[in-house]
């Protein structure tokens with residue numbers, strides 16, 4: 333058995349723990365144990381084939397992006413345009429590039445939250461077959477929506493219980509790990525603001541998914557949608573913005589918070605996605621100012637401000653959180669996704685220690701892979717980042733990731 337050891341100055345385990353001068357013992361692609369500096373002699377029992385010295389650096393688990401869209405380039409192209417103007421082959425290449433970018437930037441696992449043509453299944457199978465070293469991928473296939481709902485262009489429309497049950501069964505057969513359901517509107521072309529399904533339809537969907545042992549994640553961009561999702565029994569809330577659908581009022585609801593905490597219903601806020609579009613509009617304003625662009629910028633800015641306000645409230649009351657960037661969507665590139673998500677959380681006052689947990693241990697739990705990923709403890713996959721400075725002390729550390737290890741192999 334190939335045993336390698338990695339020495340470092342400090343290690344964040346992803347579960348809230350920190351070890352000074354640790355040694356990680358890696359057997360093939362799995363962490364055999366993490367040794368505290370006071371028990372150095374323990375390494376003598378191993379036949380060590382390689383010693384990797386990062387004794388001036390810090391280690392933490394690889395980042396996990398719980399909300400991405402592998403089929404989208406994040407260059408402003410809309411989902412509708414990708415689907416109508418690109419072939420499945422072109423879209424698969426975009427997805428492959430995104431995955432490579434994500435891994436290079438420290439994302440060792442990600443979850444796809446909506447894809448057309450079955451591309452996410454293909455990419456996942458390609459990586460799992462060992463053709464390339466890529467992030468672990470969790471997929472839902474097409475998100476389930478109604479005929480007039482957000483993302484219906486991806487092909488996953490269902491109306492009424494019969495169609496809903498059939499779609500979930502087909503997605504299960506195709507290889508979906510979880511069911512993503514759209515409960516409220518989003519930025520799809522032509523979709524009117526509002527609620528997507530009746531409560532009964534949502535209940536049916538969640539019941540069927542659970543019967544098939546699939547977890548459910550619900551896209552909820554208003555407090556009404558969040559409440560409907562929870563009523564239906566969903567365990568994960570995408571976006572989770574506690575405001576009205578227009579984004580003018582933020583609701584602080586202690587009872588809702590208590591219920592979510594008690595029942596471990598987690599949320600993934602996808603903070604940087606709006607900001608990436610705001611930056612795009614800002615550039616346009618600087619180069620080709622028009623009243624139309626200014627008004628689009630202003631309304632997006634006020635929506636974004638409310639979104640940040642709801643995030644701050646949710647964090648302050650202790651809602652269980654996981655990291656997500658919505659990479660691929662509009663102007664959110666995979667290369668920037670997690671870095672921007674981390675910057676945004678930091679700007680919103682999230683403690684640096686909590687940021688580490690949200691992006692690693694919590695995120696692994698969010699996507700159902702906590703038995704294998706998200707923490708640097710015995711038995712977990714050897715996915716970790718090497719950083720020049722201490723990520724528990726400075727947010728700038730995420731700009732200086734000097735090496736990424738995926739399944740025990742150096743990526744950069």
Ligand SMILES: [Zn+2]
Nearest residue numbers: 399445658661
């Ligand atoms: Zn999304």
